[in-house]
Amino acid sequence: MAEHRPIETWLTDMDGVLVHEEDAIPGAAEFITALRESGRQFLVLTNNSIFTPRDLRARLLASGIDVPEAAIWTSALATAQFLGDQRPGGSAYVVGEAGLVTAMHDVGFVMTERDPDYVVLGETRTYSFESITRAIRLIEQGARFIATNPDPSGPSPAGTLPATGSVAALISTATGRQPYFVGKPNPLMMRSALNRLDAHSETTVMVGDRMDTDIISGLEAGLRTVLVLTGSTKQHQIERFPYRPSRVVDSVADLVDLVHSFGAHQA
Structure with missing residues (x-):
């Protein structure tokens, strides 16, 4: 993730990145807190169309993750x-x-x-x-x-x-x-999220757990991408795909410190 403009906007998937069912993934609450404290724009994206953002906020809050309702973007909204x-x-x-x-x-x-x-x-x-x-x-x-x-x-x-x-x-x-x-892997989902924030693809990163939805849609929308290994795609499966994420980490816990450093240094 070198030779790029500093990251100003973060998009992140929900299931497999922040939570497993109703349980928070270790480091997820700290990751969201770091994003909120950094002042950078972010959205939590999900293909789940069952719930409203208010419902999903309540679900995440019950898991110990405090995401504002306005920071949740679903396939239903898109x-x-x-x-x-x-x-x-x-x-x-x-x-x-x-x-x-x-x-x-x-x-x-x-x-x-x-x-x-x-x-x-x-x-x-x-x-x-x-x-x-x-x-x-x-x-x-x-x-x-x-x-x-x-x-x-x-x-x-x-x-x-x-x-x-x-x-x-x-x-x-x-x-x-x-x-x-409309939803992932259609890059339209990413474009609509960027438009919601009035953000630019060159200064945005997408964090996801699936190579075949999160990473490909982020790539096709011109974003940098981070694959976390806490969800669907495992380390040994990455090489099966004809494209690669910009970065691979074990979990969002590994991104907490980077949220602040990405703003000051090129990512």
Whole structure:
């Protein structure tokens, strides 16, 4: 991470970087505290579209990590912003939870089952045959197909759960229509985060735990990237990918001291 302008903005993934389920990863609270004390801008990014930023703040706070609500950027928010820019005052049939529905309402979209402009698919713990069937029929009738993220599965205390990507594949198989995915690894997620902060890619770093989402989307958005080894991608898997992160560290605990030094020295 040499010969670059000093880091002014930090983007970081949440699950696998700051927390595992409801448990804070050692050093995560200190990392966020260092960011807040440094005065630098930062956002916590997540492909999770179930929860609102307020919900996620409460979840993180219960784990001992104090992240302001305004510093949380979800795939639901990025999706809503994208659609609001594409078709102001549009309509959508939404398959998802409060995080997505609230974000869509906040950009002025109308929720409807009658001739919507879009079918918007997000993550939910209560996928129903009826809602999926409705989505399929509306897409067949001409609604544009959008999904918050392509993650095929997600973790839970009981084991793996099907996520947005899996249900999107089901709908695609039935309709022959592929969705446009807004969340990671689409660099649009990173661009929307940068725009939210009025930040520049040359002075921003992305911290993530997955080479195939966090690192590739950061790379394609022109950011420097840091891979932490506390989540999905392990050390021996890095060489399998045709691209590399700017830096690899064991965990965010290794970044606490660097938050301050990156501002004074070239990273």
